[in-house]
Amino acid sequence: MNTRYDSMFARLKDKGEGAFGAFLMLGDPDMETSLKALEALVEAGVDFLEVGIPFSDPIADGPTIQAAAMRALKAGATQAKCFDVLERFRANNPDTPVGVLTYANLALAHGYDQFCDSLAKAGVDSLLLADVPSIEAEAFAEPAAKVGVAPVLIAAGNTPDATLKRIAGISRGYTYCVAREGVTGAETAMRTDHSALMDRLKQAGSAPPVLGFGISKPEHVQSALQSGAAGAISGSAIVSALAAEGIQAAAKLAHALKRATLPQ
Amino acid sequence: MKLDGRFGRFGGVFAPEILVPALEQLEDAFLEARDDPAFQDELNTLLTKYAGRPTPLTLCRNLGSEKVRIYLKREDLLHGGAHKTNQVLAQGLLAKRMGKTRLIAETGAGQHGVATAMAGALLGLKTQVYMGAKDAARQEINVFRMRLMGAEVIPVEAGSKTLKDAVNEALRDWTASFADTHYLIGTVTGPHPFPLIVREFQRIIGAEARAQCLEETGRLPDAVVACVGGGSNAMGAFADFVEDEGVKLIGVEPAGHGMDTPEHGATLQKGREGILHGARTFVLQDSDGQIEESWSVSAGLDYPAVGPEHAHLRDIGRADYVGATDDEALAAFQTLSRREGIIPAFESAHALAHALKMAKQAEAEGREMTIVVNLSGRGDKDMAQAVQILDFSARAEAAE
Ligand SMILES: Cc1ncc(COP(=O)(O)O)c(C=O)c1O
Numbered sequence: 001m002n003t004r005y006d007s008m009f010a011r012l013k014d015k016g017e018g019a020f021g022a023f024l025m026l027g028d029p030d031m032e033t034s035l036k037a038l039e040a041l042v043e044a045g046v047d048f049l050e051v052g053i054p055f056s057d058p059i060a061d062g063p064t065i066q067a068a069a070m071r072a073l074k075a076g077a078t079q080a081k082c083f084d085v086l087e088r089f090r091a092n093n094p095d096t097p098v099g100v101l102t103y104a105n106l107a108l109a110h111g112y113d114q115f116c117d118s119l120a121k122a123g124v125d126s127l128l129l130a131d132v133p134s135i136e137a138e139a140f141a142e143p144a145a146k147v148g149v150a151p152v153l154i155a156a157g158n159t160p161d162a163t164l165k166r167i168a169g170i171s172r173g174y175t176y177c178v179a180r181e182g183v184t185g186a187e188t189a190m191r192t193d194h195s196a197l198m199d200r201l202k203q204a205g206s207a208p209p210v211l212g213f214g215i216s217k218p219e220h221v222q223s224a225l226q227s228g229a230a231g232a233i234s235g236s237a238i239v240s241a242l243a244a245e246g247i248q249a250a251a252k253l254a255h256a257l258k259r260a261t262l263p264q
Numbered sequence: 265m266k267l268d269g270r271f272g273r274f275g276g277v278f279a280p281e282i283l284v285p286a287l288e289q290l291e292d293a294f295l296e297a298r299d300d301p302a303f304q305d306e307l308n309t310l311l312t313k314y315a316g317r318p319t320p321l322t323l324c325r326n327l328g329s330e331k332v333r334i335y336l337k338r339e340d341l342l343h344g345g346a347h348k349t350n351q352v353l354a355q356g357l358l359a360k361r362m363g364k365t366r367l368i369a370e371t372g373a374g375q376h377g378v379a380t381a382m383a384g385a386l387l388g389l390k391t392q393v394y395m396g397a398k399d400a401a402r403q404e405i406n407v408f409r410m411r412l413m414g415a416e417v418i419p420v421e422a423g424s425k426t427l428k429d430a431v432n433e434a435l436r437d438w439t440a441s442f443a444d445t446h447y448l449i450g451t452v453t454g455p456h457p458f459p460l461i462v463r464e465f466q467r468i469i470g471a472e473a474r475a476q477c478l479e480e481t482g483r484l485p486d487a488v489v490a491c492v493g494g495g496s497n498a499m500g501a502f503a504d505f506v507e508d509e510g511v512k513l514i515g516v517e518p519a520g521h522g523m524d525t526p527e528h529g530a531t532l533q534k535g536r537e538g539i540l541h542g543a544r545t546f547v548l549q550d551s552d553g554q555i556e557e558s559w560s561v562s563a564g565l566d567y568p569a570v571g572p573e574h575a576h577l578r579d580i581g582r583a584d585y586v587g588a589t590d591d592e593a594l595a596a597f598q599t600l601s602r603r604e605g606i607i608p609a610f611e612s613a614h615a616l617a618h619a620l621k622m623a624k625q626a627e628a629e630g631r632e633m634t635i636v637v638n639l640s641g642r643g644d645k646d647m648a649q650a651v652q653i654l655d656f657s658a659r660a661e662a663a664e
Contacts, residue, residue, distance in 0.1 A: 055553070055554070056423065056554040056555045057423065057428060057429075057432050057540065057541075057555050058432075059279075059280070059432050059435045059436060059541070060280045060436075060439070061436075062436070063422070066422055066423070070423070073554065078552050079552055079553070103539075104278055104538075104539040105538040105539045105540060105547065105549065105553050105555070106552070106553040106554075107553075108537070108538055108539060108553065109538065109549065109551070109552055109553025110551075110552075110553075130280060131278045131279060131280060131539065131542070132278060133277060133278075133279060133280065133281040133283075133284050134281060134284075135265060135277055135284065136276055136277055136278060153281070154280065154281040154282070155281065156281055156282040158282060158285050159281060159282075159284075159285070160285065163281075163284070167281075178281075178282060181282060181439060181440045181441075181442075182436070182439050182440030183436045183439055183440070188440075
């Protein structure tokens with residue numbers, strides 16, 4: 001399948017840049033702020049966006065993103081409102097890739113096919129379900145791909161080669177590489193050298209690897225790219241900045257992190 | 265994974281990719297241990313000499329009648345006071361076999377936490393127990409018990425601060441600590457291989473009860489009745505009877521304030537299919553997929569999901585799932601205390617409440633019936649709560 005990610009990676013490659021993506025929890029603190037924050041992040045130069053649809057029991061998330069999800073749910077976030085914001089974002093932003101990151105129970109709640117249709121209709125490019133590992137992924141990947149939503153899988157340093165092969169066979173758009181053990185959060189920094197995983201993914205024929213988990217500083221982004229990643233994602237740091245200081249602070253951080261992907 | 269980890273369409277491995285190698289290691293260790301006489305010997309020795317197995321099958325002297333016999337499988341007599349001991353000892357040995365030096369566990373009321381602390385103390389494993397902050401505040405004695413046995417109790421402030429959040433936190437810990445840590449899950453939930461492992465380590469309940477019943481009555485029981493929280497005591501009681509088609513298997517869920525109120529934990533009867541804590545199963549959730557909080561007077565049954573094998577047994581019609589309300593359970597709690605001199609756990613009182621209903625109906629219809637009730641635990645832990653709830657003079661008369 002051909003995705004906005006493919007065009008993005010091709011364009012960045014020509015410029016000698018790595019990709020930088022920012023993550024936000026939709027509905028934190030409310031839907032209108034999320035929409036403005038997404039647009040501000042694009043303005044600040046991020047290449048792609050990851051958005052969370054808030055779930056009550058996010059087992060792969062640390063305290064920062066858990067708290068963001070709780071705030072969003074308390075403020076009345078629903079799946080329908082999330083899709084609505086994404087659709088409005090897409091109307092004004094035809095090119096920026098947008099991926100949804102959430103949990104399997106939400107994707108099944110109204111029927112999985114309907115969930116995929118809603119993603120497609122909202123102009124979403126990819127879907128990552130944090131509690132669906134590659135051995136369970138096929139049943140989720142096919143219906144998504146059928147409506148043009150790229151299934152994104154996670155790979156980790158401890159993932160064996162045989163599993164990386166399976167991941168490479170399923171993951172489209174990009175492959176999300178976790179930069180360390182544990183859950184999301186900027187409290188524990190990423191480990192620095194990921195070249196072994198990047199090499200193994202390349203061997204397996206994976207979609208471009210993008211590194212996330214614990215990325216909060218420009219040097220983290222640089223070391224991700226030096227390890228051979230095609231890009232880096234910052235989540236908790238952006239969410240924290242938004243919660244503590246607002247949209248401008250989140251955009252400023254995103255801008256600094258994006259600059260770290262420019263040719264040195 | 266060597267096995268597919270499915271029970272019909274339920275179960276599976278719905279955990280972050282980074283945990284899959286740890287789950288594979290656990291599956292390997294379990295399959296090897298199952299065929300290793302040395303492991304089985306060590307476990308058997310612990311179960312008999314430390315925990316006090318086999319537990320008796322007690323025929324009620326005063327409840328039931330000549331025609332309707334109620335047998336109690338006495339897991340309440342096990343060291344630790346509940347069936348939980350069976351599987352924490354086994355998982356503790358598995359952890360050691362895998363070279364792990366630390367145990368983590370979730371606990372609601374504290375029963376599984378206490379059992380894990382016990383296994384940690386016995387086997388020399390550092391033990392940390394996640395407990396919702398709300399639960400830790402209302403179950404101080406169990407927090408003290410865990411600390412007394414050397415475990416650290418970590419209050420969980422996230423989410424609703426109850427059992428489901430403690431499970432979340434234990435899973436989060438494990439994604440960073442699996443190299444030296446075993447997650448000793450408390451029931452037949454979680455990603456494969458946990459539901460399989462915990463069932464196999466609880467299977468001894470039904471295996472003993474089946475042999476004891478045959479020996480004493482010359483035939484199999486008509487029904488096996490057990491309470492269902494996550495479902496471990498029930499799966500343990502059911503497993504050896506599943507092939508015995510004539511034996512009814514009945515799981516009793518907490519109906520709390522009533523099935524038609526939002527305050528219950530009747531996941532299999534009122535929940536919808538979903539994915540929580542690693543498995544596809546029935547889940548209490550709102551229409552948008554957010555997990556709802558359950559309710560029960562008994563903390564051990566207060567969980568918004570259920571082991572995937574129960575979802576399957578219900579689906580294929582092999583087991584029936586019914587409810588007992590808080591009030592029905594509290595009445596049965598008093599009845600067993602007064603009529604048999606046995607104080608059951610609130611959880612087990614749910615199973616008993618339904619068994620008493622069945623007995624009454626059979627007697628009214630003049631039918632013969634033999635019922636085995638899994639008395640999963642003793643009531644000591646519930647005393648403080650019982651003192652608060654029961655207005656003795658009024659209730660005792662009602663129970664007569
Ligand atoms: C005595 C007793 N019975 C039953 C349960 C419920 O768990 P399960 O459904 O896994 O047997 C508990 C849980 O704490 C318990 O303490």
